[in-house]
Amino acid sequence: MTCKIVAQTGLAAGLLGILLVGGVASAGDVSRGALLASHCETCHGMGGKGAMPNPAINGMDVADMVDIMKAFASKEESSTMMYRHAQGYTEEELKMMAEYLKGK
Amino acid sequence: MQDMNRRDFIRLLGATGAVSGLTVMGIPTAVLAKASGKVIVVGGGFGGATCAQYLKRWGPDIDVTLVERESKYVTCPFSNEVLAGDLPMDKITFSYDGLKAKGIKVITDEVTGVDAGSKKVTLKGGDSMSADMVVLSPGIKFIYGRVENDDKVAESMPHAWKAGPQTLLLRKQIEAMKDGGTVLILPPPKPFRCPPGPYERASLIAHYLKNNKPKSKIIIVDSNESHSKQKSFHAGWKHLYGMGEGKMIHWIKETEGGKIEKVDPSTMTVTKEFGDKFKGDVINFIPYQKAADLVHKAGLTNKDGWCDVHQDTFESKVAKGVYVLGDACVAGAMPKSGHSANSQAKNCAAAIVSKLAGQEMPTPTYANTCYSLISPDFGISVAAVYGFKEGSIKKIAAGVTPPHPKEKDRFYKNEAKYAKGWYNSITMDMFG
Numbered sequence: 452m453t454c455k456i457v458a459q460t461g462l463a464a465g466l467l468g469i470l471l472v473g474g475v476a477s478a479g480d481v482s483r484g485a486l487l488a489s490h491c492e493t494c495h496g497m498g499g500k501g502a503m504p505n506p507a508i509n510g511m512d513v514a515d516m517v518d519i520m521k522a523f524a525s526k527e528e529s530s531t532m533m534y535r536h537a538q539g540y541t542e543e544e545l546k547m548m549a550e551y552l553k554g555k
Numbered sequence: 556m557q558d559m560n561r562r563d564f565i566r567l568l569g570a571t572g573a574v575s576g577l578t579v580m581g582i583p584t585a586v587l588a589k590a591s592g593k594v595i596v597v598g599g600g601f602g603g604a605t606c607a608q609y610l611k612r613w614g615p616d617i618d619v620t621l622v623e624r625e626s627k628y629v630t631c632p633f634s635n636e637v638l639a640g641d642l643p644m645d646k647i648t649f650s651y652d653g654l655k656a657k658g659i660k661v662i663t664d665e666v667t668g669v670d671a672g673s674k675k676v677t678l679k680g681g682d683s684m685s686a687d688m689v690v691l692s693p694g695i696k697f698i699y700g701r702v703e704n705d706d707k708v709a710e711s712m713p714h715a716w717k718a719g720p721q722t723l724l725l726r727k728q729i730e731a732m733k734d735g736g737t738v739l740i741l742p743p744p745k746p747f748r749c750p751p752g753p754y755e756r757a758s759l760i761a762h763y764l765k766n767n768k769p770k771s772k773i774i775i776v777d778s779n780e781s782h783s784k785q786k787s788f789h790a791g792w793k794h795l796y797g798m799g800e801g802k803m804i805h806w807i808k809e810t811e812g813g814k815i816e817k818v819d820p821s822t823m824t825v826t827k828e829f830g831d832k833f834k835g836d837v838i839n840f841i842p843y844q845k846a847a848d849l850v851h852k853a854g855l856t857n858k859d860g861w862c863d864v865h866q867d868t869f870e871s872k873v874a875k876g877v878y879v880l881g882d883a884c885v886a887g888a889m890p891k892s893g894h895s896a897n898s899q900a901k902n903c904a905a906a907i908v909s910k911l912a913g914q915e916m917p918t919p920t921y922a923n924t925c926y927s928l929i930s931p932d933f934g935i936s937v938a939a940v941y942g943f944k945e946g947s948i949k950k951i952a953a954g955v956t957p958p959h960p961k962e963k964d965r966f967y968k969n970e971a972k973y974a975k976g977w978y979n980s981i982t983m984d985m986f987g
Contacts, residue, residue: 458631481613481905483917489609489901490922493894494973494980505932505976531956531969532938537920539940539952544920 470508484551487544491552509555516549517542572963587888590614590911592687595676597666597849599623599651601630602896603880604693607659609904613906620660620684622676623651625974628986631749633978638726639759639933647718649986650900654856660736662817665791666693671874682811690869691855691862692880692896693847701808701843703817703877711740711820712838721728728837729760732769739825739835740775740817742782747844748882748891750783751937755927758788758838761796761803762930766964775806776825776833778814783890784927784937789927790958791967846883853877868906869899869941878903887948888941895923897981918942926974931958 472514494505501507508516521526524537540548589613596607599621602685607621628649636642651661671687677683697714699706715725727736738760742753757773782788791804792798799805813828818840825833826839845851845860848960855862855871861870862879866887871877881896881904887897898921909916921941928934939953954969956962 481908481917485613486901486905486917487920490898490920492980493897493922493984494826494924494977496980496985501982502980503979504972504974531966532920532924532936532973535938535952535954538922538954 461471482547482551484547487548488551489542491548499552500555509552511553513546513549513553515543516552520549522543557869564804585675589616590908591618591798592911593618593811594620594688594690594693594907595674595684595707596621596690597623597669597676598692598694598881599625599628599661600692600694600881601893601895601981601985602900603690604628604651605653605897606656606690606880606904608691608985610907610911611657611659613904614908615658617908617911618660618672618686620662620686621651621654622662622664622666624665625661628652629718629722630788630893630978630982631716631718631752631860632981633721635716635752635756635759636928636931637718637722638715638756639763640726640730641759641762643792644723649982651986653986666849669849669877671855671871671877674876687911687976688876689880690878690880690903691853691883692900693849693883695844695882695891696847696851697842698845699842702815702840704820705840705842707816708818708820708840711823712818712840714841715839716752716841716844717753723821725839727835728755729763731912732768732771732836735770736768736836737771737834738764738773739833739838740773741818741825741838741840742775742777742779743843744778745840746891747841750890750892751788751925751927753841753843754782754788754837755929756785757806758796758927758929759790759902759931761792765796765803767822769880771803772801772834773804774835775804776815777806777808778826780808780810783925784935784955786927786958787935787956788927790960791933791935794959795933797928809815839918844882846879850879850883855879857885866946866948868916869903870906878907878927884923888939888950889921889926889927889948892923892925894925894981895921898922921948924977926970928971928974930965930971932971933967934974935967936974 458485495508499509520537523530523533562792596603607619610619611616618793629649640846667679668677674689675685675810713721713725715721740757745888792804796803814830817826850862857863862884864879864884880899882891902919906916922936926936935956937955940951941948942951
């Protein structure tokens, strides 16, 4: 019985894996990272790809993005606008945004 | 495997924690947790166009229909640049082709009625349609009768508060004004669409006058005691144009003479409560505002004329499955700006897509960025990030551009540059 359940669970997980890897399971899904990053996209272009003269922010290393946002928030790095936005997010939220934008 | 029926299979999937909101109607549908259903979005502005885009982006299988009265949309942001002669109208006019290309059905018609119970939308052309959910982003309507003659002055004292022909009419009047003339700007009492708008308007008209009709003056006869980005606007005016009685921009707050009582198009005068009278060669009378007629007729407004919504999802507090966005709704600490509507639309789309997929919506998060140009090369802004706490939208962080000269001139120049970047980006978000 135990073996049967394990086998069944493995099968189900395998099927799910196929569906997830295929990307189909993302249809109808909105992650916290996607919602957070959508607010970045308002000024920095679709997928964070930039809207001149506002710079592209996609594809950045996650740690680098979190680091620069924290530096904006503390005003260690100067900015006109970004310090006001950066102060509104936790490190965890910044990481979720950065992870989403890294893949764009 | 042959011992495992469909129910067992679904139960096992649930046990993996990977899928929520399963139905037993069929394995593929359940496993995919797809968001499907029909959503009608009414109004193709900053709230509606954004919501339609993000519904399709996050829920590609959702049947999304956008109904908008006009075939093209003219943005209120940057319409003050058109007024001042710095931009042509076509640069702030957008088609809905980008939405159509993404599979969003776009219907050009006026919605005459919404049945909140059955989610049925009736069009002026006579057709009607129903959906699982209806999103309303109808904007504002003007309220007349608060000021004597206020319903008779749309041509003689254009509001230009809905961008389009009114913008061009006011531009024509400013261009025709003699050097040494007076422009009166009359902002309505709060709350109104785009709180910094009248003051940016004064700034950019001043920029035009300084270069073309330098003996002219602008008087802002305000119906409020204070205004958005006040210190930063006033510092910019002093720096660039001169501010105060006899200077190019003179701001008169509500308590100096009381409310505006009468506008008279035959003498081009404005009379305040305690008798002060102002004469203008050009008068920009911006009427009192409430949520658009459509939501009034649908029974969705509160006693003040705005729509109460659950501020995480934007679902109406009085009609399930009906959502209200943008200027028409009450959104906690958020101002009635285009960026606010865009931000609200993304949360609303996330809520609907999640609901249709049988999932919980991600924690809401909202932002507002609002630039104002004091001249084409001198910008200021207000920005804020908001969260959902104890049932309403509350500010987490916020800030206004420090008044000139607290920052170097380069700072204000960069703000003006980034304002243009903001506009390019947000219009791409809506119409791209």
